[in-house]
Amino acid sequence: xxxxxKTKETASGQAxxxxxTRPLRPDGVDKVTGKAIYGADVQLPNTLHGAMLRxxxxxxxxxxIDTSEAEVMPGVKAVVTAADLPDLDDIYADLxxxxxxLRYSSWKVLAHDKVLYHGxxxxxxxxxxxxxxxxxxxxxxxxxxxxxxxxxxxxxMKDDAVILHEGLRTRELGEKLEGRTNVxxxxxxxxxxxxxxxxxxxxxxxxxxxxxxxxxxxIEPQSATGLYNDDDRITVWCSTQGAxxxxxxxxxxxxxxxxxxxxxxxxIGGGFGGKLDVYLEPVAVMLSQRAGNRxxxxxxxxxxxxxxxxxxxxxxxxxxxxxxxxxxxTAAEAFMAYDAGAFPGSPIGAGSxxxxxxxxxxxxxxxxxxxxxxxxxxxxxxxxxxxxAAFASESVVDELAEKxxxxxxxxxxxxAVTEGDRRADGPIYDRIGFxxxxxxxxxxxxxxxxxxxxQRGRGVAAGFWGNWGGKSSVSASLNPDGxxxxxxxxxxxxxxxxSIAMQLAExxxxxxxxxxxxxxxxxxVGFNDNTGGSRTTFxxxxxxxxVGRKLIAELKGRAAILLEADADNVGYGDGVFSSNGxxxxxxxxxxRIDETGSPVVASASVHPTGFGAAFAAHVxxxxxxxxxxxxxxxxxxxxxxxxxxxxxxxxxxxLHGGVAQGIGWALNEEYVYDDEGxxxxxxxxxxxxxxxxxxxxxxxVLVEVPNPGHPYGVRGVGEVxxxxxxxxxxxxxxxxxxxxxxxxxxxxxxxxxALWAADES
Amino acid sequence: xxxxxVVDTTINDEETTVLCEPRQTLLETLRDTLGLTGTKEGCSNxxxxxxxxxxxxxxxxxxxxxxxxxEGRTVxxxxxVASADGLxxxxxxxxxxxxxxxxxxxxxxxxxxxxxLEENPDPSENEVRFWLAGNLCRCTGYDKIIRAVLDTADAxxxxx
Numbered sequence: 001x002x003x004x005x006k007t008k009e010t011a012s013g014q015a016x017x018x019x020x021t022r023p024l025r026p027d028g029v030d031k032v033t034g035k036a037i038y039g040a041d042v043q044l045p046n047t048l049h050g051a052m053l054r055x056x057x058x059x060x061x062x063x064x065i066d067t068s069e070a071e072v073m074p075g076v077k078a079v080v081t082a083a084d085l086p087d088l089d090d091i092y093a094d095l096x097x098x099x100x101x102l103r104y105s106s107w108k109v110l111a112h113d114k115v116l117y118h119g120x121x122x123x124x125x126x127x128x129x130x131x132x133x134x135x136x137x138x139x140x141x142x143x144x145x146x147x148x149x150x151x152x153x154x155x156x157m158k159d160d161a162v163i164l165h166e167g168l169r170t171r172e173l174g175e176k177l178e179g180r181t182n183v184x185x186x187x188x189x190x191x192x193x194x195x196x197x198x199x200x201x202x203x204x205x206x207x208x209x210x211x212x213x214x215x216x217x218x219i220e221p222q223s224a225t226g227l228y229n230d231d232d233r234i235t236v237w238c239s240t241q242g243a244x245x246x247x248x249x250x251x252x253x254x255x256x257x258x259x260x261x262x263x264x265x266x267x268i269g270g271g272f273g274g275k276l277d278v279y280l281e282p283v284a285v286m287l288s289q290r291a292g293n294r295x296x297x298x299x300x301x302x303x304x305x306x307x308x309x310x311x312x313x314x315x316x317x318x319x320x321x322x323x324x325x326x327x328x329x330t331a332a333e334a335f336m337a338y339d340a341g342a343f344p345g346s347p348i349g350a351g352s353x354x355x356x357x358x359x360x361x362x363x364x365x366x367x368x369x370x371x372x373x374x375x376x377x378x379x380x381x382x383x384x385x386x387x388x389a390a391f392a393s394e395s396v397v398d399e400l401a402e403k404x405x406x407x408x409x410x411x412x413x414x415x416a417v418t419e420g421d422r423r424a425d426g427p428i429y430d431r432i433g434f435x436x437x438x439x440x441x442x443x444x445x446x447x448x449x450x451x452x453x454x455q456r457g458r459g460v461a462a463g464f465w466g467n468w469g470g471k472s473s474v475s476a477s478l479n480p481d482g483x484x485x486x487x488x489x490x491x492x493x494x495x496x497x498x499s500i501a502m503q504l505a506e507x508x509x510x511x512x513x514x515x516x517x518x519x520x521x522x523x524x525v526g527f528n529d530n531t532g533g534s535r536t537t538f539x540x541x542x543x544x545x546x547v548g549r550k551l552i553a554e555l556k557g558r559a560a561i562l563l564e565a566d567a568d569n570v571g572y573g574d575g576v577f578s579s580n581g582x583x584x585x586x587x588x589x590x591x592r593i594d595e596t597g598s599p600v601v602a603s604a605s606v607h608p609t610g611f612g613a614a615f616a617a618h619v620x621x622x623x624x625x626x627x628x629x630x631x632x633x634x635x636x637x638x639x640x641x642x643x644x645x646x647x648x649x650x651x652x653x654x655l656h657g658g659v660a661q662g663i664g665w666a667l668n669e670e671y672v673y674d675d676e677g678x679x680x681x682x683x684x685x686x687x688x689x690x691x692x693x694x695x696x697x698x699x700x701v702l703v704e705v706p707n708p709g710h711p712y713g714v715r716g717v718g719e720v721x722x723x724x725x726x727x728x729x730x731x732x733x734x735x736x737x738x739x740x741x742x743x744x745x746x747x748x749x750x751x752x753x754a755l756w757a758a759d760e761s
Numbered sequence: 762x763x764x765x766x767v768v769d770t771t772i773n774d775e776e777t778t779v780l781c782e783p784r785q786t787l788l789e790t791l792r793d794t795l796g797l798t799g800t801k802e803g804c805s806n807x808x809x810x811x812x813x814x815x816x817x818x819x820x821x822x823x824x825x826x827x828x829x830x831x832e833g834r835t836v837x838x839x840x841x842v843a844s845a846d847g848l849x850x851x852x853x854x855x856x857x858x859x860x861x862x863x864x865x866x867x868x869x870x871x872x873x874x875x876x877x878l879e880e881n882p883d884p885s886e887n888e889v890r891f892w893l894a895g896n897l898c899r900c901t902g903y904d905k906i907i908r909a910v911l912d913t914a915d916a917x918x919x920x921x
Contacts, residue, residue: 024856031864032852034799034839038865041798131782217899219803219811220865269801269865270899302804494862494900649859653901657862660902684808684897692903693894697886 018506019712022649025498026517027267036267039223039239040299047225048077048126050280050287050298051133053140054308055115055122058149058374058677059162062113062142065123070136075128078290079140080283082110082122086255093248100277102252104343108377109253109282115144116164116342117376118678119307121279126287126296149374149677153316153339156182156371164342164372184344184370187352189425197331197363201322205399209392211726211744212670213314213339215306216381217661217689220269222309223299226284230293236281237264241271241491242530243522249278254285264521265491272661273380274310276530306682311671312381313338313346317392319355327406327414331363332356334393338370338385341377346370350466351385353425354723355393357464358434358615359415364424374677380532382658383465383719387665387726391744394461394727399740408460408731409442409617427466433641433705434615438462440703441617446637455624456634457735463616463723467716468533472540473526475603476504476547482587484508484551486517489528490540494657494718495650496531502646503541503712507548509574510586526605534716537646538611538707545711546604558596559589610709614720616640618659622732626755629748631667631733637699638724643707643715655700655721662725664690670745770831772797773841781828788812788823791838799839799868803897810896813869813876814838820876822895839868842875851875851913858909862900870896874910883914 030036067079091102127133150156170177171185224238243263251258280298287296318335338346352368401411474488501515559577560567570579621634638655645651668688672680706713739754791797803811807822814823815837861867877892
């Protein structure tokens with residue numbers, strides 16, 4: 001089902017020819033036959049294999065590291081520790097989903113003077129085989145002074161808390177405070193008169209929520225091969241969401257000029273925000289340099305992935321909201337503390353921007369805290385910070401609607417933001433499709449369908465993600481047969497080669513099959529920001545449209561020569577150039593290009609800012625087993641404003657994937673630590689992600705309210721679908737059982753405890 | 762250095778001899794010794810199914826099989842699924858249904874689905890879900906994968 005906005009479809013009023021169709025992806029055959037080369041599939045001649053020594057403690061001072069025994073083992077070619085890394089000042093880099101301080105990133109890559117989480121990297125070995133490297137790692141002796149760990153975000157904020165970084169000072173609303181702390185920053189968004197807002201409310205609900213640390217869970221572990229060549233040039237092959245981002249981090253962290261670094265992105269086996277930061281890359285390069293300039297390959301195992309990469313923040317959130325009897329929100333207040341892990345940089349920025357973003361609020365205050373703890377440093381995870389936030393706010397919104405006796409979608413509709421409304425953190429919405437999305441959810445057959453049976457309930461929740469534009473560059477060349485080679489620099493995680501090639505084909509009015517897209521290395525195309533922030537189909541697609549327009553403009557001149565016409569009088573449509581009744585196909589112009597001059601190539605670079613926010617509304621039916629506490633997802637419908645769905649299958653796929661991850665977050669997934677801060681569930685059996693048996697087919701509805709900030713109306717679609725599920729499932733569990741869960745995951749044990757507590761009271 | 766073992770086996774219809782350490786897994790042998798990198802490593806402990814291959818026609822996690830165990834047996838990897846005539850119907854349906862996003866789990870899913878359809882040519886949705894519960898995908902929510910497998914089973918060429 002597609003809900004059409006009544007605005008015009010294209011600038012010229014023409015229907016799209018390529019956009020909206022579902023062609024096969026250009027990289028598909030390689031991926032179904034096993035030919036596609038992912039990070040760990042890179043096999044260079046004369047390669048050495050690396051292994052990492054990791055901390056057995058969550059928090060300890062490193063007294064000494066003795067690598068001598070490892071260094072003399074036959075077959076061991078190099079050993080590195082943090083002492084081999086340049087000592088950096090604070091250097092801030094924007095990875096697209098948040099700013100990081102590369103000084104801290106360096107300490108994350110190899111522990112500086114303390115280990116700060118179980119699995120923190122300490123030293124690395126390169127040897128002639130992986131087994132040998134692992135054996136050598138085991139012979140490195142580290143003396144630790146073990147310290148108590150900080151594992152709870154509210155404990156970490158206390159004045160007498162154990163401190164992770166002696167030098168850290170809180171940035172309080174932009175100013176640096178005095179005093180030792182684990183609070184890296186406090187941000188605040190405020191508008192109106194909170195007291196008056198709550199005074200005007202007929203109903204007020206205030207609740208506390210806790211969410212666990214969860215991991216992105218990409219199936220491909222991090223892998224990097226680094227070559228520090230004899231000419232001091234560096235080449236890195238790695239699985240990443242952004243080769244240029246990796247290049248920049250390498251340059252800063254190793255203090256090597258960008259001119260000497262090439263990053264070759266392999267196919268990427270999932271990222272979800274977790275493959276923006278460097279982990280192995282600088283280490284592999286350092287090992288290569290010390291091992292006689294041989295390539296060094298490092299691949300994490302699953303335990304390393306779970307212990308030491310990602311994850312996203314656990315959080316404590318308190319939300320208070322008030323509304324009038326006729327269902328108008330009058331005030332909203334949030335206190336949000338996000339666990340950043342060992343270094344500053346939780347997604348508290350996005351979380352605090354988004355927590356009330358779907359609703360018109362004149363009186364609002366949001367306080368957000370970025371708090372350190374002895375866990376791996378948080379990295380981006382699909383709509384970073386927003387699932388936690390929506391779990392809290394959408395649960396409270398649901399409770400308000402219930403207390404007021406108003407249908408939960410109707411309540412949201414009465415308060416939904418629309419064009420011209422201002423978000424709590426400042427931005428004013430352009431044309432958005434939230435109302436259309438809510439309306440489509442309310443009128444979907446799922447929402448009307450009877451739901452019979454005991455312990456069954458239906459829940460809804462909304463979601464917001466701001467999206468991102470970023471910078472994209474592409475180049476393209478016309479072949480003699482009229483086909484076009486498109487060179488881009490955005491790693492393709494979920495079909496973006498197709499969605500970008502389709503936009504070029506649309507712009508040039510040529511068949512999709514005539515475009516051959518390739519993702520290339522950092523030497524071979526202009527700068528591209530990461531594949532992140534739901535920006536690739538929007539931003540890199542825009543660059544492809546630009547390059548298509550340039551090619552057509554150039555080809556009009558070439559056609560003019562062949563038609564013996566004035567270039568200004570040459571028209572173009574549907575693959576044909578024409579002037580004064582004479583015409584010539586694009587393919588013939590291509591074939592005869594030598595008669596007109598030099599080969600036809602073009603490049604384009606864009607930095608669009610009108611990316612347009614994404615909104616979602618989800619409906620879910622659950623059944624709760626009162627004997628076991630297990631929640632079964634019976635039916636799920638995800639409705640979302642896609643702006644314009646370029647390749648609807650891959651847009652649907654984004655909704656499916658976001659929903660599945662959100663359900664995992666809601667019901668099962670969590671980092672389980674013991675009191676000493678050891679991660680107890682660092683395997684995929686124990687870190688329980690949804691399997692095929694845990695989910696139903698997921699119905700999707702693509703609402704299309706064109707984004708005025710893109711030539712074809714595209715808005716990012718990848719992230720917002722993970723935002724509503726946890727709240728929607730919680731609201732459904734409440735309808736099924738009468739119990740509101742306020743802690744993620746809503747695992748069977750917690751549900752049983754809640755049911756038993758309700759029985760007793 | 763550990764003793765080496767010579768293993769004679771048949772991989773994708775080709776007789777193959779490999780020298781391996783006794784502790785080496787079939788997955789490591791396929792990927793690192795033979796360069797058959799289509800079989801993926803997601804976890805190394807049998808949790809994710811990315812390394813699924815067929816051993817004498819039976820679905821196994823190649824990370825849980827030691828290389829010396831395949832002596833005298835036949836192994837089918839993702840590289841052996843398509844034929845000279847073209848893609849296997851499962852591969853074609855995975856493409857048509859957009860049943861892959863990042864694609865890292867795809868070889869495992871295709872090999873696993875191949876074993877399913879061999880054993881049960883007309884599975885129900887729930888039977889497909891149960892069979893594929895040993896294969897983790899983090900991108901697709903399984904929706905389009907399930908549809909691709911069911912569609913392959915329904916297609917005429919799978920019935921023979």
